[in-house]
Amino acid sequence: MTGFILLLSGIIGLLHLVIMGLEMFASPEKQAKTFDMPHDFVTQPNAQIALKNMGIYNGSLGLTLLTSLFLFQGDVRLKVLLLFNLFVVIVGLYGGKTVTKSIYLIQALPAIITSLLIFTQLV
Structure with a gap:
């Protein structure tokens, strides 16, 4: 079971590095599509600053x-x-509540499952 937990945690870590890459380095077109945001919004300089800032946090977490x-x-x-x-x-x-519902499935659900597996291993 511990090996499976380590694998899931590693995948979640890698996922956050991918999210960082999208937030910090992807084209505005790709960012708009990925994060379900209007293209006009993501091309604004302040939106780019905010996306890159979120990218730093996701990269650090990963x-x-x-x-x-x-x-x-x-x-x-x-x-x-x-x-x-x-x-x-x-x-x-x-993120699922404020950005796009797909974040619930892509980000929150795997972490919930992994957290529950870790918790059962520790108890």
Whole structure:
């Protein structure tokens, strides 16, 4: 079970690096389509600043998840992964409510499942 938890956490970490790439480096056309936002909006300089700022946070979250896989062992690793996956749950629930409903499925649901698996492993 622990191996499956580590795999899921790694996938979630990689997903956040992909999200960072889209938010920070993708074309406005791709950003508008991916995040279900009007093209006119994402081409505005302030919107680009906001997207890049969100990208930094998503990239940091992804990198900390991936780094945790290697820096910690045993129950400490599971507790750290639980913490970061719960952060992803919060971010995913807020993003699903405020940006696009697909974030619930892509971001929040995998983190909820992983968090529940970690919690059952720790109890």
